[in-house]
Each structure stands twice: as structure tokens, then as C-alpha cells.
Amino acid sequence: MIEVKNLTKIFNRGKFNETAALVDVSLKVRDRSIVALTGPSGCGKTTLLSMMGLILTPTSGEILYDGESVLRASDYWRTQFRRQNFGFIFQHINLLPQYTTLENVLLPLYSSDLAPGEYEGKAREWFSRLGIADRADHLVEQLSGGEQQRAAFVRALIKDPMYIFADEPTVFVDEETSRLIYGIFSSLRDSGKTIVLSTHDPELMKLADEVFRFSKGRLC
Amino acid sequence: MLRKHRNLLDYSFDCLRRYRMRTAVILVTFLVATTMISAVLFAKEGLEREAEFSVEAAPDLTVQYLKGGRVEPINTSYIDIIAGIPGVEKVLKRTWGYAGIGAYTFVVVGLDPEGLDHSRGVITSLEEGRFLKPEDEGTGNIVIGKLIAYMLKVKVGDDIILLSESVEANKFHVVGVFSDSSSIYTADLILMSFSDANKFFSMPEGMVTDLCVYVDPAEDPASVASKMNSVSNIRVLDQDLLLRGYKAAYGARGGIFTTLWTILLVAIAMIAFSQAIVVGHESKFEVGLLKTFGFSTLDIIEVRLVESLVLGFFAASLGMLIGYFYTAFFNAPGLVDILLGWAYLPREFRLPVYVSLQSVFSIYAVTVIPLLITTVVPAWLNAITDPELAMRRAAA
Numbered sequence A: 001m002i003e004v005k006n007l008t009k010i011f012n013r014g015k016f017n018e019t020a021a022l023v024d025v026s027l028k029v030r031d032r033s034i035v036a037l038t039g040p041s042g043c044g045k046t047t048l049l050s051m052m053g054l055i056l057t058p059t060s061g062e063i064l065y066d067g068e069s070v071l072r073a074s075d076y077w078r079t080q081f082r083r084q085n086f087g088f089i090f091q092h093i094n095l096l097p098q099y100t101t102l103e104n105v106l107l108p109l110y111s112s113d114l115a116p117g118e119y120e121g122k123a124r125e126w127f128s129r130l131g132i133a134d135r136a137d138h139l140v141e142q143l144s145g146g147e148q149q150r151a152a153f154v155r156a157l158i159k160d161p162m163y164i165f166a167d168e169p170t171v172f173v174d175e176e177t178s179r180l181i182y183g184i185f186s187s188l189r190d191s192g193k194t195i196v197l198s199t200h201d202p203e204l205m206k207l208a209d210e211v212f213r214f215s216k217g218r219l220c
Numbered sequence B: 001m002l003r004k005h006r007n008l009l010d011y012s013f014d015c016l017r018r019y020r021m022r023t024a025v026i027l028v029t030f031l032v033a034t035t036m037i038s039a040v041l042f043a044k045e046g047l048e049r050e051a052e053f054s055v056e057a058a059p060d061l062t063v064q065y066l067k068g069g070r071v072e073p074i075n076t077s078y079i080d081i082i083a084g085i086p087g088v089e090k091v092l093k094r095t096w097g098y099a100g101i102g103a104y105t106f107v108v109v110g111l112d113p114e115g116l117d118h119s120r121g122v123i124t125s126l127e128e129g130r131f132l133k134p135e136d137e138g139t140g141n142i143v144i145g146k147l148i149a150y151m152l153k154v155k156v157g158d159d160i161i162l163l164s165e166s167v168e169a170n171k172f173h174v175v176g177v178f179s180d181s182s183s184i185y186t187a188d189l190i191l192m193s194f195s196d197a198n199k200f201f202s203m204p205e206g207m208v209t210d211l212c213v214y215v216d217p218a219e220d221p222a223s224v225a226s227k228m229n230s231v232s233n234i235r236v237l238d239q240d241l242l243l244r245g246y247k248a249a250y251g252a253r254g255g256i257f258t259t260l261w262t263i264l265l266v267a268i269a270m271i272a273f274s275q276a277i278v279v280g281h282e283s284k285f286e287v288g289l290l291k292t293f294g295f296s297t298l299d300i301i302e303v304r305l306v307e308s309l310v311l312g313f314f315a316a317s318l319g320m321l322i323g324y325f326y327t328a329f330f331n332a333p334g335l336v337d338i339l340l341g342w343a344y345l346p347r348e349f350r351l352p353v354y355v356s357l358q359s360v361f362s363i364y365a366v367t368v369i370p371l372l373i374t375t376v377v378p379a380w381l382n383a384i385t386d387p388e389l390a391m392r393r394a395a396a
């Protein structure tokens, strides 16, 4: 279970451009569930996902994984925790353009004792499921937006993580692929994974066990 | 554990291959920097070594006559006075000065006929012809440096005309050419018999330029020199002093150090600049992303370190090789004037090149270390910022 307690993020504190991106947010994410965050642009969805994914330090508040506070842990510990448990799908996709689709997908494996080569089969399997098998060995910069998003999807799943953070995972893909992704998310939940996503997609919200609505950085 | 390091190593090499622009910029910057640094440094060391050889060829002590603090010709009557000092083995007279041929100035030395067979202090290695003999007195026979032979296109058997101070044309006959074209001592040297030199420089009867003193090998030249303090109006130069003079000419005061430092600073600035502009932006995003995936700060530093080391050592080694060929075989076009400007040697002089282990290490140090610092420090700074922010700032 993920518990978020009184989480606040204020950017540029004390400066003229101070922004309260998230204010005093508390929520719980049960294991084996899909949780959707929604709300207008700029309401703090990405900020919350980043903090839960331990890639952004909150201004105040607490985050607990299975009852254990993770914010006071060292940077090294948090990095290791991410490596072992998290998969990320970013709003801006964030693939390295100089690498091929396959290389991008295998990248998370390089910081571990796993042999990236052994995961190639698994990656290609995912590529065929998502209809980008023929793009596996192309440079990412040659891919369309939707193809890139599918590649990012595979990258998040390659290590079979416990928690998946997906920031608007269906914005760039067509309806057919969206439906494919809904199916994958629900089977991931069935296999015991926990998924936190942000979305404007009503279908995806329907799939979620719980939906949190935000407005101007606050839960509503 | 080992597997991870292999992965990181693979990733480093991938980076070198994939970020072509980045790799190319560093490679080119490095090649230019190390080529220039090594050209100057190798030539500087070559010149310094030549200076040491010249000093070894010099007499143990040189005695000059001082009048009102200025050096003037010395009377040969001093020979007996100095020869009488304990520890002095031999005293030879020498007359020397400068002579012009066309736009060039060469050094003319007349050697004591008694010294010609003296084993110490005379360079006799010739490429062509023979060395001077006592019988050459007054014949106009000369031995010339290889540089002069090359510049004037003369060989043994040819005659050359030298202009003396009184602008009198004097004809001389080449009987030998020194062998080493990189020797700063013999390159521009014209050796003639003692009486020819005296006549050429219109020396008054019984006067010579200076006296060469050879000390008994068992004695310390410095202590023998101190015994000459009692002789008035003379100045004694020892080899240390000559060496210091040479080093000053070829070192700090000669501008070679300034040149070296300037090149070095420009090189480091170039490295830092290329790092900041090309590499910084690209790698910030990458570091944020890797950090998100669970690469630790140390992993990221390891990747960057390997990348820089491989690239730095490869480029620096290649740069040194180019620098060596550039100086040793092409005589450093574009740099030779800076290198020789202070040495009174014409640019046709072939630069002596010497590569010491120490200068190779220094070149690695001054190029690879700045590269390491300029890659590792930003990588580390990026790695300790929140990955989300690192990615966001780089994307913006």
C-alpha cells in the first residue's frame, strides 16, 4: 500500500514565481489496484506522480510504502527502491532519441546485474502485442508519437515492476491501441501490480478502482 | 555485481558511439589541444637537451676580461697567470664573434691550434669532410654547421664569402660539415683557424675574445674558479652558469613558457566549453532519466568516467602522435617562429625533438584531468538533483 500524507510541493519558494503545485494532499493506494488522478491542466498530477515515484522531493508531507516512510531514506536507498519496484511512463515520453526502440526499452536493465540481452525476446514480444514489432530496431527519433508512447510503455514493464506510474499513458495513441492498453493494465492488476496513472480519458477512469480529482493542487 | 559493471561499461561505449556530435567535438578539441601542447613541449625538451649537450661541449670554465663592467678582449698574458693556478690542466685561447651572410647571422669561432687535438670540449662529429688541423692556420679553411651548408647550399670543397665588421669580403674554403642538424651548438657555427679568426675580427696583437680553462678531472671546477678571484679584472663563467643562461633563453624568458601556458589555457577552455555547450544539455536529460530507472549517482559517475577516460586517452595519444610528426618531420610550420624567435636561429633550423616519459604524462594530465573534471562534476551535479527536475530543465 502507498500512503500519501499531507503532501505539499511548492516550487521556487520565496521567489516572485513561487508556485504551489500541490497542497496538503492525503490519499491511499491499495495494492493490486488501479488509481487514476485527474483534473485540469496544471492541477498537479505530474507533480504528485513524480513525488510518489520518488523522483521529486516534496516540500513537506510523508510518503509510506507498506507502512515505511521513504522520504527520510538516503538518495542511494531511494534509487535502489526505484530500480527494484518502479516502472515509469512519462507524460513527455522521455526516450533517448539517439537509441533504437529496443535499446531504449532495455536501458533500465543496465544498472543491475541482469543481462540486458536476455530480455530482448520479452521486449520483442511486447512490441508485437502493441503493434510496433517492425519499429524495434529503428532510432526512436524516427517513430511517431503513438509509437513512441507504446515503446515507453514496454520500457516501463520490462523489469516486471511492482508499481507502475503512468502519466497520461493514452494521449498519443489511437482508440484501438488505447483499448489494448486498458486490457494490459487490467491484466497487470490481476497479476498483482499496483498502477497509479493520471488521465483525462473517461474510459481509463472507468477502469480505475478509485479516481482522485484535483483542482489547483488540492484534492476535491 | 560484476555483471552490473559490465553493463555500465557497455553503456559507456554505446554513448561514445551514439552521441556522435558529442564524441566528435571532444575528439577534435582534444586533438587540436594535445597536438599543439605536445609540439611545443617536445620541441622545448629537445632544445633544453641540446642546451645541455652544448654546455657539455663547453670548457669547464670560461675566463673573460672585464673593463668598466663590460666584456672586452683579453690579453694572452693572462694564460700563464691562470695556468699557474692549482687544479688547472690546460688554458686555451679562443676568438669568436658574429658574421653575416646575406640576411643571416652566424657564429664564427677560431680555436687555439693547440686545442684541436684536445679530447674534451670539441665537437668533431662530421657529416662530410674533415675537422680542422693545426696546419690549417691562416689558410682560410673552415668547418661549417649543417644548417649553414643547407641554407647556403654549399658542400665540402666550395668557397664562401663572409662579411666582417669592416665590411671586407673574406673568402673561406669549406673542408668539413658538422653532422647534426638539430644541434643548437653547431647548427649555425663556422669554425676556423685561430689566426684566421683574429684577422677576420681585426683583433689587436696579443688579444683574444676569451680563455677556455680545462680543470684537472680530479678537481672541482667551482673550487678552482674560486681560486681565480685573486686575479683582477676577470670574470669566470662555469658550466652551471652557461646552462642557466641557455635555459633562460629556451625557457621562461624565451616566451616558450608563455606560449605553452597560453596554449594550455586555451585548450582547457575549449574542453570546458565544448563540454558545457554540447555535452551538458544532452547529458542532463539522460542523467535524470537514468537516475529514474535506478542508476545510482556512482553508476552515473562510473559511466561518465569510463567514457571520458577512453575518449581522453585515445584523443590525447593520437594528438601527441600528430604533434610529434608535426614537429619532428614537418618542423612545426606555424609554430617554429614562436619556438625559435628568441634563439637567434633561422626558421630553417630543424627543431630538436625529445619525448620524455615525463612530458607524455604531463600532457595526459593536463588534458585528461580537465576532461574528467568537466564531465564528472556536471554529471554528479545532475545526478544529485531530483530526476524529474533534471529531465524537465533539460527538455525546456
Ligand SMILES: Nc1ncnc2c1ncn2[C@@H]1O[C@H](COP(=O)(O)OP(=O)(O)OP(=O)(O)O)[C@@H](O)[C@H]1O
Binding pocket: A011, A012, A019, A020, A021, A040, A041, A042, A043, A044, A045, A046, A047, A048, A091, B389, B392
Ligand atoms: N519545476 C517547476 N518549477 C516551477 N513550477 C512548476 C514546476 N513543475 C511544475 N510546476 C507548476 O506546478 C503546477 C502543476 O504542474 P503539473 O505538471 O503537476 O501539472 P499537471 O496536472 O500534470 O498538468 P498537465 O495536465 O498539463 O500535465 C503547474 O502550475 C506548473 O506550472
Ligand SMILES: [Mg+2]
Binding pocket: A045, A046, A047, A091, A167
Ligand atoms: Mg502533467
